Amino acid sequence: MDALPNHISFVGTGNMATAIMGGLLAAGFNANRISGGDPSDEARATWAEKGVSALSAQAGDVTGNADLVIFAVKPQVMEVVTQSLRGKIKPGAVVMSIAAGVTVQAVRDMLGEPDLNVIRCMPNTPALIGLGASGLYASASVSDRQREQVGEVMGVVGNVVWLEQEAHIDAVTAVSGSGPAYFFAFMEAMIKAGEELGLDHRVATELTVQTALGAASLVKHSPLPIEALRRNVTSPGGTTARALDSFERVGLSALVGQAMQSCFDRAVEMSEEYK
Ligand SMILES: NC(=O)c1ccc[n+]([C@@H]2O[C@H](COP(=O)([O-])OP(=O)(O)OC[C@H]3O[C@@H](n4cnc5c(N)ncnc54)[C@H](OP(=O)(O)O)[C@@H]3O)[C@@H](O)[C@H]2O)c1
Structure with a gap:
């Protein structure tokens, strides 16, 4: 567990986020190091049952302490979600987005932080049973330690491959995403x-x-x-x-x-x- 971030916050607590959160708990990660923001009462109730208590309908209420903020919402809502999170991400934290088609630049623009540490991740649905395959790309500002931590996080739901070029995320989508x-x-x-x-x-x-x-x-x-x-x-x-x-x-x-x-x-x- 040492290689994992101290606190992980999920923006969107739907299917994919629940798979990662469940993998973290199964690996022994303490539920009080996890938080989640989601307007869905049902989604938050599912997480509460699993022992996660730092939950809010407003994601901005729970992201402030996180070393890793995972955006696990549909691409269509990324703009609205990120607007509400402007200024609510801890300086130096990593933001990982699993939303298809949303680039590093778009995440930085939407959050209004040109130097934000952003990682893009393309997971696939077998992650729901711990047999996923994820392709990850880290922007240059992400440290080796942070890459290692995020690799460990996605490793709880399957295999992880790091990409040298962001454009390769689209090829990963064509191979393992879809x-x-x-x-x-x-x-x-x-x-x-x-x-x-x-x-x-x-x-x-x-x-x-x-x-x-x-x-x-x-x-x-x-x-x-x-x-x-x-x-x-x-x-x-x-x-x-x-x-x-x-x-x-x-x-x-x-x-x-x-x-x-x-x-x-x-x-x-x-x-x-x-x-
Ligand atoms: N490559 C793949 O096969 C693959 C597989 C899975 C997921 N993904 C990507 O992963 C992302 C999540 O997918 P998913 O299947 O986990 O989706 P999901 O189950 O629909 O979960 C998304 C959650 O985000 C919530 N949400 C909506 N607006 C929000 C807001 N403003 N703040 C916080 N949460 C909000 C939704 O609530 P409501 O239901 O109330 O709207 C829902 O609970 C998507 O971008 C998807 O493209 C890719």
């Missing part, structure tokens, strides 16, 4: 196809989900590269080869590339919109 949805869509398609082949929905779902879990775990634990694992299940002239040939004919790889480029382009557009 990535869970690609796998969900692929699994939905597999379940539908399994049903068309005669399996009932429950069986097709169970087999698909376990296969996805097994394949990802095998990649993670095997010393072999993904390509070798794929070749190992693909006997020449066999069933898997026939399926992969079909993927190749419809251009699966190019299709994935196009989809991710579209995702990336939208992330860039959003950064322009929220400037």
